[in-house]
Amino acid sequence: MSQRINFLKHNNNNTIGRLDLNMPEQNFYELSQSAFKQRPDCAYCHIPGDKIGPIYQPNFFTFPVGKVSVEKDLYNNINLRKCKQCGLLYKDAVVMVEVQAQIYKESNHRYNYKATNKYITRKVEIIRQMCKKENSHLLDIGCHTGDFLKLARAAGFKTSGADYSDTAYLGHEAVVSESFYKGLIEEVQFPDNCFDFITAWDVFEHLYDVSNALKKIYTALKPGGYLFIETGDVSSFGARLRSPNNWWYVCGLGHFNFFDIGCIRRILGDAGFDGITAERVRHKSIGDLNLLEYGQQLCKSMAFSVSPKAYKYIMGLMSKSGGGTAFPCKDHIFVIAQK
Ligand SMILES: [Zn+2]
Structure with a gap:
């Protein structure tokens, strides 16, 4: 056993x-x-x-x-x-x-970065426009099942991925043109000055040690290379609706760290990054909703906010999980930082 x-x-x-x-x-x-x-x-x-x-x-x-x-x-x-x-x-x-x-x-969880999601394809386009040369090398940390790497590869990037899960490792050959690094970002040995771009979508909230992870990322980036981060914004309206302690995002089992724009700018500056830009954005899961889906999300999140217990009970009657539902607002931070 x-x-x-x-x-x-x-x-x-x-x-x-x-x-x-x-x-x-x-x-x-x-x-x-x-x-x-x-x-x-x-x-x-x-x-x-x-x-x-x-x-x-x-x-x-x-x-x-x-x-x-x-x-x-x-x-x-x-x-x-x-x-x-x-x-x-x-x-x-x-x-x-x-x-x-x-x-x-x-x-059997999937990363779910669909090519049809405009919000995702926009990210690839932003990075592509910042590219100064052909075949730039992009490392996606927390690449999981590699959906984002697939898009990056199709857009002409050399791709590498990093993730600790076996699921990611098993599928890596289809999405990585260069290397796959298996392990926690805090512990992986990346080559120095290797990557033009490092992306970390929905990763920083999961890190056990933000400081070590940033040291690894900084060293692995080429001078002038860019780091892209998206993570939850603990000072957003969605987070403050019931207080951060009650925010659905904080209730997530694997979420450990909660930044706001000031905090992440401070940390990245301290870690040696320059030219830091940070803006509030919608998460991919709500960045691409149509009007009807947006309305449904709004109703569900309001019901959750009023009474999580009642919401969970009603969802349970419908055999649904009743996990926290995101208020459909800009509750994430999109950050670009340069080495
Ligand atoms: Zn601190």
């Missing part, structure tokens, strides 16, 4: 390690204390931050599966903290990478 059973088990009859790809929604993961590690220090400055209260988790969901349950006493003890120095908000207990990787692997 795998040791993983100690911190990750299903409450249906599936055994750990068995993929049930036909019914990913049926998997329900129960996490105990041993699935988490304490992280009282700021993920960038490595000094203890001030507690600003426990995370409120009406349904402690994670993206691959939609449903994860955590022992109640445990999540009452996960606090949001704020760093005095850089302003980062972060969780002081984080799910361990082995657990996260296992959930990603079993859930």
Whole structure:
């Protein structure tokens, strides 16, 4: 029996390690204390931050599966903290990478960067327009199933990817023209001065150590190369609707770090980057909604905001996860920074 059973088990009859790809929604993961590690220090400055209260988790969901349950006493003890120095908000207990990787692997989760999503193709176009030469080399960190790399490759970039999940590694040959780096970004050894562009879409909120990750990225970029980041904005209207502790984004199991524009500019400047531009944007999941879908999202998110418990109950009656629903506004930050 795998040791993983100690911190990750299903409450249906599936055994750990068995993929049930036909019914990913049926998997329900129960996490105990041993699935988490304490992280009282700021993920960038490595000094203890001030507690600003426990995370409120009406349904402690994670993206691959939609449903994860955590022992109640445990999540009452996960606090949001704020760093005095850089302003980062972060969780002081984080799910361990082995657990996260296992959930990603079993859930058959896709990155879902569709070529038809205008918001995604716009990103490729922005990078392409910044290209000064043919065959520029782009590294996508947290590339997962490589949907963004596919688009970048089709746009003429040499592509490399990095990710810790087995799922990413298994599919990497189809999306990477150069190299695949398997492991946590904080630990991977990239070549120095190698990449013209590094992209990190929906990655910085997942980092265990922001400081180490930025050192790796900075060293791996060529002088004059660009880093692109998109991550949640904890000072956005969506985040402040019920307070950051209650924001759906903070409730996400794999989300550990929460930036705002001031914080991310400060951190990137401190890490040595120049020419930093940051703007509020909609996330890809709501950047491409039609009017009807936008209306539905608005109604769902308002219902969630009024009463997460009632919302979860009603969604449960319809066999849906009832995980937090994003208020359809500009609740992400799009950042460009240059080495
Ligand atoms: Zn800090």
